[in-house]
Amino acid sequence: MSGTAGDPRGQQAFGDRLWEATAERGALCVGIDPHPALLEQWGLADDADGLARFSDICVEAFGGIAAVVKPQVAFYEAHGSAGMRVLETTMAALRASGALVLADAKRGDIGSTMAAYARAWLDDRSPLAADAVTVSPYLGLGSLGPALELALGSGRGAFVLAATSNPEGASVQRATTPTGRTVAQGMVDEVAALNAGAAPMGSIGVVVGATLSEVPDLSAINGPVLLPGVGAQGGTAADVARILGPRARLALPAVSRDILRSGPSVGAVRDAALRMIEQFGFLTGDQ
Numbered sequence: 608m609s610g611t612a613g614d615p616r617g618q619q620a621f622g623d624r625l626w627e628a629t630a631e632r633g634a635l636c637v638g639i640d641p642h643p644a645l646l647e648q649w650g651l652a653d654d655a656d657g658l659a660r661f662s663d664i665c666v667e668a669f670g671g672i673a674a675v676v677k678p679q680v681a682f683y684e685a686h687g688s689a690g691m692r693v694l695e696t697t698m699a700a701l702r703a704s705g706a707l708v709l710a711d712a713k714r715g716d717i718g719s720t721m722a723a724y725a726r727a728w729l730d731d732r733s734p735l736a737a738d739a740v741t742v743s744p745y746l747g748l749g750s751l752g753p754a755l756e757l758a759l760g761s762g763r764g765a766f767v768l769a770a771t772s773n774p775e776g777a778s779v780q781r782a783t784t785p786t787g788r789t790v791a792q793g794m795v796d797e798v799a800a801l802n803a804g805a806a807p808m809g810s811i812g813v814v815v816g817a818t819l820s821e822v823p824d825l826s827a828i829n830g831p832v833l834l835p836g837v838g839a840q841g842g843t844a845a846d847v848a849r850i851l852g853p854r855a856r857l858a859l860p861a862v863s864r865d866i867l868r869s870g871p872s873v874g875a876v877r878d879a880a881l882r883m884i885e886q887f888g889f890l891t892g893d894q
């Protein structure tokens with residue numbers, strides 16, 4: 608239950624911090640996804656140096672304007688220890704510039720191993736500690752306990768995959784369980800129970816693809832809803848509005864390639880992010 612000494616984030620809950628950040632900067636999570644094709648388009652080598660330059664441009668472009676920045680861990684991991692080093696530096700720079708960092712690591716394992724993943728991504732002492740991490744509940748939501756507890760105890764958050772944006776997700780996530788609910792609905796309901804009573808919202812989020820025509824009932828979620836799939840995967844602002852309905856204030860749309868393909872100029876990617884923030888102004892009441 609301790610914050611890092613001197614850490615201005617202190618013990619404030621992630622849900623509170625995210626609520627404030629989106630009120631101030633708008634509801635948008637900008638993804639840093641250094642795909643090899645984007646590195647090439649940006650004139651950068653597909654190695655750790657190219658990754659570092661790509662990340663520096665993103666930090667400069669998004670760190671001061673986006674409420675949340677989401678580095679996709681896979682693209683750093685693909686470069687081994689040199690790539691993970693770049694990820695650590697990038698996350699530290701993003702936080703220093705005022706953005707909340709959501710590490711997109713999609714971790715999920717049996718509880719005892721999950722405790723180690725939790726230490727990596729959510730413990731003050733870890734060089735990889737983020738404000739929040741994405742987690743996969745498909746070994747059972749209960750197996751995520753160590754991560755959810757550490758998140759809540761340290762002013763951090765976690766986003767639980769419920770209904771993902773990819774078409775392959777449906778065969779598992781839309782299957783009906785003996786309770787009569789879909790698997791995805793069961794995940795949403797378990798997360799909702801963790802957020803019950805929190806104000807303005809809880810710190811455990813769910814992930815619901817903006818590409819989906821059928822989505823779980825989010826009426827009791829009382830926590831942030833990350834909506835990837837906007838842009839490159841076909842999701843739109845209208846889809847985000849439809850999915851959240853009257854709970855628009857909980858929405859956190861996530862966009863990666865649709866912004867990054869404007870690079871490599873810092874100004875151009877920043878402008879693309881600002882346009883997207885404006886497009887989602889309706890979520891926070893700005894027109």
Ligand SMILES: O=C(O)c1cc(=O)[nH]c(=O)n1[C@@H]1O[C@H](COP(=O)(O)O)[C@@H](O)[C@H]1O
Nearest residue numbers: 679741771772816835836839840862863864
């Ligand atoms: O957790 C995620 O962010 C995520 C969940 C999901 O259901 N679908 C999804 O696309 N994502 C991530 O969101 C990003 C999507 O990037 P773009 O399609 O380029 O905007 C990638 O990093 C994906 O891994």
